[in-house]
Amino acid sequence: MDFTFSDEQVQLRSSLQSYLAERNGFERRVKISRSEPGWSADLWRGLAEELGIIGAALPESVGGIGGGPVETMIIMEELGASLVLEPYFETAVVAAGLLQAGGREAELEAIVRGDARYAFAWAEPEGRYRYHHVGTRAVRDGSGWRLSGMKAVVGAAPWATHLLVSARTGGDIRDRDGISLFLVDPAACGVAMRGYPTIDGRRAADIRFDDVQVDATALVGTEGTSLSLIEKVGDVAIAALGAEALGVMRRLVQDTIDYTRQRRQFGQPISSFQALQHRMVDMFMKLELATSAVYLATLSLDADATERAKAASAAKVSVGQALRFIGQNAVQLHGGMGMTDELPVGHYFKRATVIEGELGSTDYHLARYAELSKAAA
């Protein structure tokens, strides 16, 4: 048992930290978020070329560095601490995970080079958090396929050069079998994307596929059996998103401590009031315990499916509860200043709120954990 980071991992974290401090400062990040595209092509290039982190967790055979889940965790935590907008999570974690299993080396190489950005279109209007609620259909058309259906609130889709789309090649809307994955060009004929900003300053889109023609190579993996892969990558995604949350919460806790130490009322810093001290201690404890849950999820990604899924759901619950407590109290302890868009605290709180509800709410994962525990007994 060992919970120390290697020298290379420590180095990875510190170089990413200083890079983001210089290139993604708060003012700059807000400006980018409010710009028309809402992301920075320069920063993305820099992450790929100057830092080389987009392929940090991908194999050397596709140009990556050959790291694993721990590297992803370190990177995501630092991206969270800096509120990075750019689609590392969607591209290098989620899409890369799906493409790796499908053996798509050329696409992975393009990701590592920084040439491709992805969005994974899985959610549907009536599906809530279920990956197997797939009403989008793909029917054979000669050697290729035609896709029709509707995907909802697809994160980072307006920035994507490629879409990965879950579609049904067989079975009924909530069947576990019959789900396939397709690579779709967002500019293809029949793809109607309507993008909008999200409350955390990023972008998402609702996407309609209307008889979109793709060729045989668009099918990623094998036909009709992609659900277990999607669920596995879903757990990988929870671990990564949980790590991002740790970075977000680290900033919320630190900013709150700093603010209460300099804010004076009744002739003393408000940090001297015991009621507030205990609140901040509770925030800090939640962060520490959520960190443990994220470690467990990260280190369980190669375990058997039930263990992996339980650790992921446990992390989502633990992180979700911590995000809420820390986020809300960070705002509360900033007083009125927590209710302005000028200080970072409000922006971190909004990202915290989105992460809490992404990839399944706390209630959803509590129920999933309970269900998995029953099955294992």
Add this chain to the structure above:
Amino acid sequence: MMELAWNEDELRFRDEVRAFLDANLTDEIRAAGLLMTSVYADHERSLEWQRILHARGWAAPAWPTEYGGAGWSVTQRYIFSRERVAAGAPPVSPMGIQMCGPAIIGHGTPEQKAYFLPRMLSGEHFWCQGYSEPGAGSDLASLQMRAEDDGDHLICSGQKIWNTHADIANWGFFLVRTGKYDRPQKGITFLLIDMATPGVTVRPIISPSGEHIQNEIFLDEVRVPKSNVVGTIDDGWTVAKYLLEFERGGVAYAPELQVRLDAIEAAARQVPGDGTGTLREDAAFSRRVAEARIAISELEIYEFRAMSAEAEGKSPGASASIMKIRGTELQQLLTELGLIVAGRYGFAYQPQAGRPGGPVQFPHGDDVNGPDFAAIAPLRYLNERAGTIYAGSNEIQRNILAKLLGL
């Protein structure tokens, strides 16, 4: 004698209120009530509603009739506010009628009453509050805005912050520093300022929700006639305390909480759950609704008890702080339930959704049930965080309660 049911007079009054709401509430005004993203409704619609209420003599429920108020008892006020929210009507802006009005009624001169009160009722004067300063929030008595004596005038300079609707208000009631004494509460003066006076500058503060509700006010040598002082110079704290108590005690939370929870339940019946049925049928969600319902009903009975004590002429004691703490906590809890109902749609940022007629831009439009609800849910969640901060933060309220307990 303890009696839970309304008596005949109260029921008659309730029916009268219902009939009035039914006859006068337009769809547009109701929309302003239903689409509220914070505790404030759309300005124009809210004023329109105030004028309708004023025509009936109901714009100021708590004011005595001699000043144009409804002169209602606490019970009648409670019934009115309950029926109002149940009908979906927006609230009237509190800064004038609920806050400044009582200060003028309690401490103003006959001239001030004759000039300000009718204009406050009609909406001709729309008020903002100038209390907090960057260095004086929870510790309000440490406020520094300078007001120098210049014969018939006070000359005011300094900064105020957290001034709701100061950008659209034409009058403001301010606390300014006219003297320095051993106690910080002494030397404060309660002053009415025409916002069009030279030297008044208002700067917007944008909330995390992206909405513009709050402002900063800068006064630069603003000349205010001494006839605008309410109460006496240096003794404004007495007026402010009176007003703060009114702000805290004059609010009943439970009626609105009940209506909001009803709306959440209705929306939850329209969206799929995490199990096989609707969200409303999900075990975890049902439990959350039940917990909220129980918490609201105990608060409601608590409010009845406070109301009954007030009707007996007893001082509010702990109840104002308890209602403020619990009421705002439950408001926040309901916004969390709202986010659960919105699900992933709650990520979309639609700051225009709270304006009646403001476009809700989910591209799928009618494909999905409840997009309006989902569009408003995150704005409410973000804005409602202010509830436990303003009007004496909940930490300050707990300090007040601790003192009452002799701690």
